[in-house]
Amino acid sequence: MTKLRLILGDQLNAKHSWVKQKEENVIYLMAEMRQETDYVKHHIQKVVAFFLSMRNFAEALKKAGHKVIYYKISDEASLHDLEKIISKLITENKIEKFEYQLPDEYRLDEQLKNICFHMKIESEAFDTEHFYTNRTELADFFEGKKLLLMENFYRMMRKKHHVLMQGSQPEGNQWNFDKDNRLKYKGQVPVPDALTFNPNIGEILTEIEEANVATFGKIDVMKFNWPTSRKACLEQLKYFCENLLIHFGDYEDAMHTDEKFLFHSRLSFAMNSKMLSPEEVIETVIDFYHENEEVITISQVEGFVRQILGWREYVRGIYWKEMPNYGKKNALENHNKLPDFYWTGKTKMNCMQKSISQSLEEAYAHHIQRLMIIGNFSLLTQMHPDEVDAWYLGVYIDAIEWVEMPNTRGMSQYADGGIIATKPYVSSGNYINKMSNYCGNCKYNVKEKLGEKACPFNSLYWNFLDDKKEYFANNQRMNMMMVLLNKIKPEELINIKEKAQHIMENLDSY
Ligand code: FAD
Ligand code: SF4
Numbered sequence: 001m002t003k004l005r006l007i008l009g010d011q012l013n014a015k016h017s018w019v020k021q022k023e024e025n026v027i028y029l030m031a032e033m034r035q036e037t038d039y040v041k042h043h044i045q046k047v048v049a050f051f052l053s054m055r056n057f058a059e060a061l062k063k064a065g066h067k068v069i070y071y072k073i074s075d076e077a078s079l080h081d082l083e084k085i086i087s088k089l090i091t092e093n094k095i096e097k098f099e100y101q102l103p104d105e106y107r108l109d110e111q112l113k114n115i116c117f118h119m120k121i122e123s124e125a126f127d128t129e130h131f132y133t134n135r136t137e138l139a140d141f142f143e144g145k146k147l148l149l150m151e152n153f154y155r156m157m158r159k160k161h162h163v164l165m166q167g168s169q170p171e172g173n174q175w176n177f178d179k180d181n182r183l184k185y186k187g188q189v190p191v192p193d194a195l196t197f198n199p200n201i202g203e204i205l206t207e208i209e210e211a212n213v214a215t216f217g218k219i220d221v222m223k224f225n226w227p228t229s230r231k232a233c234l235e236q237l238k239y240f241c242e243n244l245l246i247h248f249g250d251y252e253d254a255m256h257t258d259e260k261f262l263f264h265s266r267l268s269f270a271m272n273s274k275m276l277s278p279e280e281v282i283e284t285v286i287d288f289y290h291e292n293e294e295v296i297t298i299s300q301v302e303g304f305v306r307q308i309l310g311w312r313e314y315v316r317g318i319y320w321k322e323m324p325n326y327g328k329k330n331a332l333e334n335h336n337k338l339p340d341f342y343w344t345g346k347t348k349m350n351c352m353q354k355s356i357s358q359s360l361e362e363a364y365a366h367h368i369q370r371l372m373i374i375g376n377f378s379l380l381t382q383m384h385p386d387e388v389d390a391w392y393l394g395v396y397i398d399a400i401e402w403v404e405m406p407n408t409r410g411m412s413q414y415a416d417g418g419i420i421a422t423k424p425y426v427s428s429g430n431y432i433n434k435m436s437n438y439c440g441n442c443k444y445n446v447k448e449k450l451g452e453k454a455c456p457f458n459s460l461y462w463n464f465l466d467d468k469k470e471y472f473a474n475n476q477r478m479n480m481m482m483v484l485l486n487k488i489k490p491e492e493l494i495n496i497k498e499k500a501q502h503i504m505e506n507l508d509s510y
Helices: 034-038 044-063 082-092 106-117 137-141 150-160 202-210 230-248 268-272 278-291 298-322 350-362 367-380 385-395 401-412 429-435 456-467 476-487 490-505
Strands: 003-006 026-031 067-071 097-101 122-126
Touching (some): 044 067, 082 106, 106 122, 137 298, 150 298, 230 268, 367 429, 456 476
């Protein structure tokens, strides 16, 4: 039986059972398509990284003797629609069965189901053999529960997959070392230089430009930071173990003007494209830890494992449990538009300037910059979650909807009404000052709420709490914040709200 097998751009799993042995009757299809470059405006580095990784994967398949049909972005226009490509190849190659791997995005899942429904030949969907969990495992685990607590899911995953366990007990006698992961970075230890790969990206960049793909963000042809082959991904993982793991947990939440990456792994693209599996990342890191226990502490390793075995699988489960409605949620009824500086980085707020400029330069910001700087500001200024989602989905190298949306719309914008976060992640300038050195070099004064020099986060924070106080009236976790809000004198609160209003109406001048 002749088979056509589709491999999507984020399904570059070299260990998938499909590709373990070559089969004469199988043709693999891979395509750089306009439907994928255009569903949201992407950062140029993201488009380059995906296309380059796809081309490297296709070459590796061909070298291993597989038959591969590969369409480039520069190929003719009719080849940019998935349905048209599949139907053309089925006819041309007398295909008798169509096979695909389950997409991680709802959009593509629906499209492929629809294509197969109308197809005259047999079709079948296969697992991507990438995640620890399947699409419904989280929903089954929380069946009948009101609160979908990540910590409960994470502990179940540790036990089930026997990760960092000693018998039935967690290694280090503690499930979670989150409290040890909150050091401020003050140059205590040097941060190693980021690993760079510098593949030749000139040709692919020209092809993307000539195809008129609309992108944003910066790219340096001489310095491309992202691993785009399995070999490079493995190098990135090794580099993380040998150079960064030792301080990963300590400075996980820290931010610093001179250190864009600190001790973060920058492995999200390698994993989200499936060039690395979460299991091999976790096993490699834990093996390295066990070989080096005299220098690496459990809190560094547990902090890392929690992000992948816990958060990454958790948000995937939430996505599949809640889609398609999740993408429409706007529980706090926020409707403002993003200001222009999200695309230029031109703002006087040093924390926003640094975090946004870095995102535009590197297609990367680490978790706390995404959550407590840009996400925090977007929520305090009451941006529409659709706008925030589209920005995050476009700007980051690792942004694919299944992981971007629960993090952005859910965790960061509270638009899901508390499915993921039990309270909104908002803060005044105080938290930013505690966790970074941004405020020291800022035009604004982090201690002030009112006046021209006052840090915008301060008035915006109290204004947000006041605007949303009815919504959060029954949320126990907000009690403390609301008690403090009620302590502000009415005249002062009026001034604070006026100031916040002025900021929201004149965002591009702040
Ligand atoms: P590290 O800090 O080294 O962490 C190790 C790995 O843990 C990451 O590579 C990632 O795979 C995983 N991880 C950590 N936190 C999360 C999380 N909250 N959810 C899922 N996986 C996690 N991550 C994405 O992969 N794609 C996104 O589009 C994305 N959007 C985000 C949007 C917002 C508003 C926030 C707050 C977080 C988002 N994250 C996203 C999660 C996290 O910020 C990134 O995974 C991380 O910054 C990637 O950098 P790293 O590889 O250096 O991570
Ligand atoms: Fe950001 Fe306010 Fe600190 Fe400036 S003072 S860096 S705006 S938190």
